[in-house]
């Protein structure tokens with residue numbers, strides 16, 4: 001299994017190197033050269049298996065010889081051992097044909113734990129075998145950073161630096177990043193938006209002297225290994241509703257397009273998925289693109305669903321790569337246009353994208369109203385991101401195909417928005433109830449590449 005860049009101009013890598021590298025050296029994203037498929041019988045055989053067993057069977061074809069079967073089973077077992085629910089990704093029924101996939105039972109209460117816990121264990125095994133050490137730098141709108149710090153804290157082969165937009169993450173998110181005391185994890189509060197953090201992260205990766213000097217590794221949602229770990233719950237949930245014997249659809253609260261792209265991979269692998277529905281908040285570049293063909297950036301408007309407050313959806317490049325017939329030069333051209341503000345895709349490409357993806361946009365008022373309504377009619381307390389998913393799913397679902405909406409975070413991670421809509425302040429699960437009593441450790445940094453590089457160099461050379 002080989003991995004190629006979406007811009008067609010970086011070395012072809014095997015899984016281990018694609019995972020440890022993150023962003024390709026031509027600025028592109030790694031994707032598998034071919035997508036392995038599971039047969040109808042393979043998928044049917046997943047029925048009744050544990051989450052861990054399904055994870056093994058779904059991911060195994062992608063990892064080549066990076067891990068032995070024993071190592072890989074052990075990695076999966078360790079990754080999910082800390083989850084607060086035996087099913088890992090349980091489902092509840094909202095309506096006759098509408099289901100909620102709860103992806104918030106991990107250590108930081110959001111779906112990013114599914115991938116990050118896997119990556120932590122995979123890095124640990126791969127790096128200790130190589131006798132190497134890396135510097136992980138990630139940009140976060142909140143949930144990635146806490147998941148990464150939780151997954152990597154205390155591992156001896158890595159230093160972790162997380163860039164988050166100062167003042168624009170929830171208090172629970174911030175505390176999850178700033179309270180771990182392990183000396184190999186560092187929370188950096190950047191003066192800017194998430195897109196600034198993401199841009200500075202890309203700058204660091206494109207500074208090859210720095211990148212090689214500190215052995216930079218990325219674990220943002222551009223890392224292929226993260227996408228891969230997220231493919232698993234599309235299979236586990238669809239199979240529990242009768243796949244492959246019947247089709248299902250998914251609605252996914254979307255920001256960087258990583259989670260829903262994992263659904264697209266599941267479909268390519270043979271899972272019978274009817275529609276993949278992109279649900280956005282008021283930062284709706286994806287909804288505008290899928291509606292009009294114009295992928296044009298705009299100001300980020302802070303919302304009550306901050307983990308989706310982005311304007312450039314990095315993983316959309318992977319979907320575009322396929323839609324453009326895997327033409328890396330064409331993608332390189334589009335991404336150059338994006339730097340000037342945006343690009344327009346042709347009718348044919350748009351139709352190709354629309355053959356997989358639908359979309360909907362939810363305003364702030366509609367988000368709050370859905371939180372209120374879900375509590376009243378379904379007795380479900382939703383986080384704002386999940387409410388956006390449920391709202392769009394209710395608009396677009398049909399009576400014939402089951403709809404699975406991804407609940408991407410626990411309501412206690414965004415208590416202010418939930419309390420404003422319902423009057424109920426959702427408590428943290430007991431295992432993290434002392435979060436507000438722990439002391440914080442954070443470094444404030446300007447939105448400036450040189451300043452960030454200096455902080456990283458100083459900390460890792462101590």
Ligand SMILES: *Cc1c(COP(=O)(O)O)cnc(C)c1O
Nearest residue numbers: 143255256257258259307408409
């Ligand atoms: C990251 C995140 C999203 C968006 O996921 P993408 O993979 O970036 O599209 C949605 N909801 C929550 C709670 C998140 O943390």
